[in-house]
Amino acid sequence: MTIPYPSSQPMSAITPVVPPSGASRPRLTFLGTGYLGATYAICFAELGYEVIGFDVDAEKIAKLAGGEVPFHEPGLDELLRRNLAAGRLRFSTDIAETAHFGDVHFICVGTPQRADGMSADLSYVEASVTGLAQNLDRRALIVGKSTVPVGTAEWIEQLVDKHADSQLGVEVAYSPEFLQEGFAVEDVLRPNRIVVGVKSEWANSMLYSAHKGVFDLAATEDREVPLVVTDFATAELVKVAANAFLATKISFINAMAEVCEASGGDVTQLARAIGYDPRIGNRFLQAGVGFGGGCLPKDIRAFQARAQELGAGEALRFLHEVDLINLRRRNRVLQLAAELLDRRYGPAGPDLSGTRIAVLGATFKPNSDDVRDAPSLAVAAQLAKAGADVRVYDPQGMENARRAQPDLTYSPDMIEAVRDADLVCVLTEWSDFRNADPEALARVVAGRRVVDGRNCLDSTLWVQAGWEYRGMGRP
Numbered sequence: 001m002t003i004p005y006p007s008s009q010p011m012s013a014i015t016p017v018v019p020p021s022g023a024s025r026p027r028l029t030f031l032g033t034g035y036l037g038a039t040y041a042i043c044f045a046e047l048g049y050e051v052i053g054f055d056v057d058a059e060k061i062a063k064l065a066g067g068e069v070p071f072h073e074p075g076l077d078e079l080l081r082r083n084l085a086a087g088r089l090r091f092s093t094d095i096a097e098t099a100h101f102g103d104v105h106f107i108c109v110g111t112p113q114r115a116d117g118m119s120a121d122l123s124y125v126e127a128s129v130t131g132l133a134q135n136l137d138r139r140a141l142i143v144g145k146s147t148v149p150v151g152t153a154e155w156i157e158q159l160v161d162k163h164a165d166s167q168l169g170v171e172v173a174y175s176p177e178f179l180q181e182g183f184a185v186e187d188v189l190r191p192n193r194i195v196v197g198v199k200s201e202w203a204n205s206m207l208y209s210a211h212k213g214v215f216d217l218a219a220t221e222d223r224e225v226p227l228v229v230t231d232f233a234t235a236e237l238v239k240v241a242a243n244a245f246l247a248t249k250i251s252f253i254n255a256m257a258e259v260c261e262a263s264g265g266d267v268t269q270l271a272r273a274i275g276y277d278p279r280i281g282n283r284f285l286q287a288g289v290g291f292g293g294g295c296l297p298k299d300i301r302a303f304q305a306r307a308q309e310l311g312a313g314e315a316l317r318f319l320h321e322v323d324l325i326n327l328r329r330r331n332r333v334l335q336l337a338a339e340l341l342d343r344r345y346g347p348a349g350p351d352l353s354g355t356r357i358a359v360l361g362a363t364f365k366p367n368s369d370d371v372r373d374a375p376s377l378a379v380a381a382q383l384a385k386a387g388a389d390v391r392v393y394d395p396q397g398m399e400n401a402r403r404a405q406p407d408l409t410y411s412p413d414m415i416e417a418v419r420d421a422d423l424v425c426v427l428t429e430w431s432d433f434r435n436a437d438p439e440a441l442a443r444v445v446a447g448r449r450v451v452d453g454r455n456c457l458d459s460t461l462w463v464q465a466g467w468e469y470r471g472m473g474r475p
């Protein structure tokens, strides 16, 4: 039976329930220990919960169990080691053990773009839910946390009905996740909101107990974490709507950058000036080489694909334009490179043969090692394809970049990357690059030319040091 909930429930109205395991607070499991699941498992152990992180990747689990975070996320290593030592946190590849342990199981597996189209690949969700459901031996709550197309939680319910013993009373909920890589620990411990899609009071109470640590921490810091309790479809849509909005904001300012380029305006001043209007705000309003990563690009595509299936494709047609604006910015770097290197830009792009180009940045943003759909790495590959001898350096993303683009040449540090370069392209706004000394770099390059793909450099300083400077959307 569906119990309707108000869209925002006062916390005092939530009746606490005893977890099925009989423990005083629910035992939690996180299935899929990537950027999302590992961060959650570690942070929720830090909040005092007993936790198992489960993954099918034995190598990843061995690293985590040995106290090593398999990706770069500031602050996470220390929390991992502390909570392993405290005995609250374990990692496992054993689904039976995981199923038996947990009261609340969070599904955190990947939902990448399908190879054959724009929609989301739900095969990992299907495999993890099926394996879990088949191994449950008492009542539990399965909570979808991966970003999914609207309707997926209903489908997870059907999978559970098919694979779990119907006597157990297993229930399903959906709770989207908004963490940002680079700030993930803070975002999980101190989220700006918690959204849950539930169908019963029991599910709502269990999810509340599973997040009580977050609410308690907020209370001790005199903060409040808003809780939005809603239905499955709305909870699923909240996540993709938020990402669609953020992607649109970035592409909006990048569209303005294109107009500035055509008219002689400066998009950095334009952004500052419009950002003072509180209705607009200045965050996510930096023009540059565009968004990337494991979320925004695939999420706006999957959202369009799902809307199309639902007969609402027209409502999201603008997201196609958002995607195109974003991808066009990558070509802009090639145009600027051709301009600075005095090469012709033909219909097939520029011919950059015989030039050496340093690409600073391989990750999709700073403070992460994530290179999924990174504009920087895509541009590096395009520059190499145009004939340039490209040298890539990134403070954290080298290993992942090598795996993703094995044909590129990688340099051990920034100085080696820029040595003898005819052009330097700064494509990820790492502080190492923002604060680099243009005088020192000028001494090792072959030509003082720089493309600031993130508008993150102090152009005056660079010009004073003798560099020919080009930003995005700037004269």
Ligand SMILES: NC(=O)c1ccc[n+]([C@@H]2O[C@H](COP(=O)([O-])OP(=O)(O)OC[C@H]3O[C@@H](n4cnc5c(N)ncnc54)[C@H](O)[C@@H]3O)[C@@H](O)[C@H]2O)c1
Residues within 6 Å of the ligand: 031, 032, 033, 034, 035, 036, 037, 054, 055, 056, 057, 060, 108, 109, 110, 111, 124, 127, 128, 145, 146, 147, 148, 177, 178, 179, 180, 181, 294, 295
């Ligand atoms: N990374 C982020 O910043 C972020 C933020 C919000 C939401 N999300 C969403 O969270 C989900 C996961 O993203 P991610 O970045 O952590 O991906 P990821 O690729 O880093 O991690 C996915 C993990 O799932 C594991 N996995 C695959 N099949 C499995 C199975 N059957 N059982 C258990 N584990 C399995 C993989 O081995 C991998 O470790 C995606 O839907 C993503 O859109 C990610």
